[in-house]
């Protein structure tokens with residue numbers, strides 16, 4: 504049966520979301536239809552909404568950080584059933600492609616990230632609105648009461664998990680935390696610098712702390728973010744605006760010539776370079792986590808790398824999604840980390856534009872929309 508429900512449609516770049524009645528087709532073979540219960544607002548949704556990413560298609564239903572309950576399943580779906588609590592996976596795990604079978608990678612040929620088909624695997628969409636096809640977003644599309652995803656893009660989680668919190672495991676938390684513990688592999692006693700203290704950067708801080716870092720230096724141009732960063736584990740915070748010298752020089756002075764690990768969690772190529780320069784000669788590692796506009800390029804003196812620094816990137820924190828999302832939910836249930844500190848606002852779904860305003864004004868870390 505087709506379901507009629509509410510969704511926030513992005514009709515074109517820069518336009519505010521419009522709450523519309525849409526039709527959601529039933530799941531086809533190997534697909535799952537989900538009732539979304541809670542969805543977070545991530546900076547990446549804005550990158551796409553603002554047209555910063557080329558080849559992106561409108562109209563679209565954005566949203567990719569969510570949790571919900573399975574409503575129905577298509578033919579051939581055996582491991583997930585109606586009533587199961589689930590998290591949609593913005594990086595799927597097909598289990599068969601060269602990336603999936605390589606333990607070093609968490610990407611998957613079936614991801615929509617970087618190519619933006621905006622359609623299901625049979626090249627059609629399950630969404631229509633006012634007679635128009637509405638595109639899908641990175642295998643998920645969660646700014647809607649109901650969505651349909653492929654079974655490789657959904658993980659069944661603990662029946663007791665609070666969906667209004669664990670939705671963050673669908674993107675921001677896992678991305679930041681995994682960047683520290685998987686991608687950088689931060690060691691006990693190390694010194695780390697985290698550029699950008701939004702939901703992702705603060706989750707990097709949580710990861711650095713769990714990994715036993717001795718010093719965690721938060722960097723942000725908005726000093727209002729410092730209190731929360733310190734609550735979550737930052738040992739010091741600095742604002743580039745309060746310093747005359749370039750931030751890498753300030754960090755070099757603070758850390759005896761550079762940090763062991765630096766993380767760019769803003770999405771700005773100048774900061775990516777600055778983070779690389781801030782890592783220590785001979786052994787420092789810098790991880791790009793922020794998503795920069797498609798047209799931007801990064802350039803730096805290759806001597807930085809030649810002399811032993813490592814530059815890496817991390818999508819979804821390096822986690823193979825289907826394997827690790829349920830485990831991260833269990834770790835949360837066992838209180839290995841907390842998510843409350845990252846959630847500053849909860850709003851009814853209809854107030855989605857207010858949620859984005861709060862992010863742009865620098866007033867929120869994560870706003871969770873409740874459906």
Ligand code: PAD
Pocket residue numbers: 544545546547550674675678698699700701702703704722723724725728743768769770771774791792793794795817818819820862865867868
């Ligand atoms: P956010 O907007 O909540 O946080 C960004 C922070 O950066 C804010 O606190 C800003 O004040 C701060 N900032 C802005 N400019 C500067 C600057 N010049 N120097 C220092 N700090 C600055 O975003 P978020 O935490 O949701 O996401 C952060 C980035 O990570 C963003 O680019 C997003 O697209 C990307 C992302 N990547 C992945 C991934 O898998 N790699 C996943 C999710 C998000």
Ligand code: ZN
Pocket residue numbers: 545546547548567568674675
């Ligand atoms: Zn995200």
Ligand code: ZN
Pocket residue numbers: 595596597598599600601602603610611612613
């Ligand atoms: Zn795969």
